[in-house]
Amino acid sequence: MNNPSTENFAISRAALRASRFGAMLSRYPRALGWVRRLMLPLAIQDENSFNKHFRFFILLAGCAMSDPKDLKALGILSRDLNAYMENVMDEASDKPMVWSEWNLSNEILRAFDVRQYVPETFAIVSQMAGSDAAVEMIERAEEEGMAPEHCSAAKTAVGALLANEAPKPDVIISSSHPCDSVASSYQTLQYMTKVPMFVLDTPYWDDDKSFKHYENNLWDLIAFLEKHLDQKLDWDKLREICANVNQTNHYLQELSEMSRAVPSPTSVEPLLLSWLGRMAAFGSPNGMEFAELVHANARERLRKKRSFIEKEKIRMIWYDVPLVFAPLFPWLEKKFGAVVVSDFMGRIQTVPIDTSSPETMVRDLAKTHLYCTMVRHTRGPAEFYLEEFKKIIDEYSGDCFIFMGHQGCKGGWALRKMFRDVCREAGLPSLFVSSDIFDKRHVTEEEVKRQFEDFFRSNGLA
Amino acid sequence: MIxxxxxxxxxxxxxxxxxxxxVMGWAGQDVSRDIDRVIAGVYKKALEQAGIKKRQVKKLVSTGYGAKLVKKTSFTMSSDRCAAKGAFALDPTIRTVLDCGGLFLTVTAIDEKGVFERALSNDKCAAGSGKFLEMSAQAIEIPFSSISQYAELSREPYVISSNxxxxxxxxxxxxxNHGRNNTDxxxxxxxxxxxxxATLFERIQAQDNVALGGGLAAVPAFADRFEQMTERKTVSLPMPPQNFGAFGAALMAQQGDPFKEGSRRK
Structure with missing residues (x-):
């Protein structure tokens, strides 16, 4: 099935080199700040053959982050990201390889002695080799018979397997959320890899019965992993991980709340990066240190009433910040003084985990999983999204709402009118952009920028 | 502010x-090869009509297909938003603006506060545009200004099959060449x-009231047919319909700092 003519992990290795370079520079945050400053004019231009190989680096260099202290925090996070990528590519390792869907929180998996790979993250990693790389993966998946209507992240995951960019799995863990597209893509991945797969059944509602159902799922998952990995779960390790998760969540949740201040001492970017780092760093000491540091920096800015970006003019509330359009953020900041104060992807809303016994840990892990980004929104009725959205509008003093819809996300598009009506009721100007988070063919960055300019100006925001 | x-x-x-x-003054002119001169000439005429000097203009905003050709513009803005802005300023009951220009037909929906909601346009093809009407009128030797009179005399309108x-x-x-009557x-x-x-109009689920803009709106026979097809009455506004876009662009330039008053910030 794999193409023998393709070098294994060619794109991943290029991404790792860029990430290592970023991590090395972040040891000298001021130097990284200068590199960012010098590269920014080239990076925020539309992609061309010259800038395509380093343009996405701007994401690793913290998007619009400019405070050297934040850049230092980023370096701490990138240590774990690098370790994750090295582990994925370590073909000599005798540790079992577990694939885990990106909406799952992997504390339990981390308490086993395994390597892990999150297939959808390749859609982000591949952007380091230019946006063409993701498109190539998507096309490979489509050529093999995946429907064009599938989510591009799911197609990239399949494409990566075909292009020898994914490690060989021993076990796969998937779930019934966030959408049919992702759930069905895991059936394809299992069909292609022929390894055992465990599917978590995500409940619809937020009640005790639903939490109990998911808790039982987690016990079944532990039994499944112990059987197929021939290992026992290390409960002491899980306790340590859960304690770190509690601390990390505390910092990130406070960080989400700090954006309510005007001017905002932070933006969703550290939150998004922590979300990106979740697959590698959530519950790790580095992940916790990153959260602690960005929290302390934001707190310091809040005390001094300093804004996250140089001059805050427009406060944006986003539906779903597209990571692949990362160079859009420095552009928005530079041209309009626009900062993202809240979005559904980065926002942390969760509960602490009681680490006193295995039973309490699994019970609370079930809740934290169901409160994770995307999971808490997409598994139930539209009201889960809308009630949170109304709260954000009420609390975050946003000047506008941006909905950059993702083509594969049918559930998201179904909400469009409801979001629009909530905005109209609140008198909040809204922009709806039809895009694809990972597939640049759908809409060009130039067109997206044009729409932003028109929107800000016609609503008197710029 | 001017x-x-x-x-x-x-x-x-x-x-x-x-x-x-x-509105202090306005002017319009045909596009010709030396577009820079045309733009400068039109601007000069509008300034003369307004009785002011160029330096008195605080902000200039350009729109339309060639918006980027205007020098020293503060910013450019899409024509659908400008036409909607202009029409709404003239009549706040307007909810839909159909802009029928030389090459594009664009229908724009706005809400009760005049905020742009969405727009649809005829992509790529000029068959539904003013230029097509102009080319056809030339081919059958009818002056553009007399199109409506000729159309009124038609007994059996010919159905154009080409897209x-x-x-x-x-x-x-x-x-x-087959001898068909030019009125038909x-x-x-x-x-x-x-x-x-009308197809675009239906697709956007247009709300009343409706304003027609662009050069085609000045052809009464077109407006009549459009009203018959959609079974809606269009509202006539106190400004030549071709000017909604330029008027809207000038209004966009007048928008001040939104945070000075009426800010949503707490």
């Missing part, structure tokens, strides 16, 4: 000078364009 809006369309360039929301303006022009010439041909062309406009 501001200016320049709408560089595919057939005409229009300029409008506005002071505190009121492409180039093929449709050939079809018109073929019909002339021009009525058929108007019917075809109004049909395309």
């Amino acid at each position: 501001s200016a809006g320049i709408d560089v369309g595919t057939r005409f360039v229009k300029a409008c000078i506005v002071k505190d929301g009121e 492409c303006a180039v093929f449709a022009e050939s079809e018109v010439i073929t019909q002339v 041909i021009i009525a058929g062309v108007l019917h075809s364009i109004a049909g395309r406009a």
